[in-house]
Amino acid sequence: MIRWLRSHPLTGFVILAYTGSWIFWVPFIPLQKFIPAESYKPAAAGVGQLALLAGPFLASLIMTRLTTGSLRAWTSSFKRWRVPPVSYALALIAIPAAIMIASAVLPGKEAGTPSFVGPAVVIGPLIQGVVFLIGGPIQEEVGWRGFALPVLQERIRPFQAAVVLGVIWGGWHLPQFFVSAWDTPYNNVTDVLGFFAFTITGAVVMSWITNLAHGSVLLAILAHNSMNWALATWSGVTGQQEPIWPATAGMAVLAAVAIIATRGRLGFEAPAGTTPQQRDSAPPA
DSSP states (O other): OHHHHHHSHHHHHHHHHHHHHHHHHTTHHHHTTTSOHHHHHHHHHHHHHHHHIIIIIHHHHHHHHHHHSOSHHHHHTTSOOOOOHHHHHIIIIIHHHHHHHHHHHSOOSOBOOOSOOTTHHHHHHHHHHHHHHHTTHHHHHHHIIIIIHHHHHHHSOHHHHHHHHHHHHHHHTGGGGGOTTSSOOOOSHHHHHHHHHHHHHHHHHHHHHHHHTTTOHHHHHHHHHHHHHHHHHHHHHHOBOOOHHHHHHHHHHHHHHHHHHHTTOTTOOOOTTOOHHHHHTOOOO
């Protein structure tokens, strides 16, 4: 088993990440048919955190240790903060601006009652920024951009790697679509397709940012948090349910900029002497 994981690092990581999270998430799907969501929502929140740790976080730890024999690179990527300023600008300014501008301009779902009114319009988003940071991006990004992205980019072209990772990332959320207690209850095909479009375009942008930041997981965490924060803040201020398709349009614009500006390389710098043909003939992932 260990030998197989070492020779199939990406597949091994995906299996471990999905299994580690889904084993906690899936039982809630039938449970909600018998128990009101309000009754188990606190438990679901706690289980959700366990699922994040047991999923991409633990999978990245295991696979990094198996494939490199050390966790030094895993820990150093967290501390890599001296990166080009454009990385911070894209992660902290461009992403939320793109999502909010697109949500304001493009038609979305009907607005309901805003959850942020009065002073909460200022305080609410600040609190959400911290809550979302520790409630997903940290645990996820050590896996998605910290482990899976480098493995993919060793084997296929950067744009292809980003798209594949976007599908993997979106698919990992599937059990959450069916549980109303979580933040992503998408119960129709249109919303599910929108979510996958969002993770794919987001993966392109986040691959660009991570590569510009020389593989810094810290910048990937900040970029991921900006995506979550922008969606939730727009919903809180306007009362509109997560504007997934307008947000996707905003991320698609940024993705197009990334592709055009880098000619599809998304800031990736291959090791010296490595050609695209060599990556295309790399061992199975």
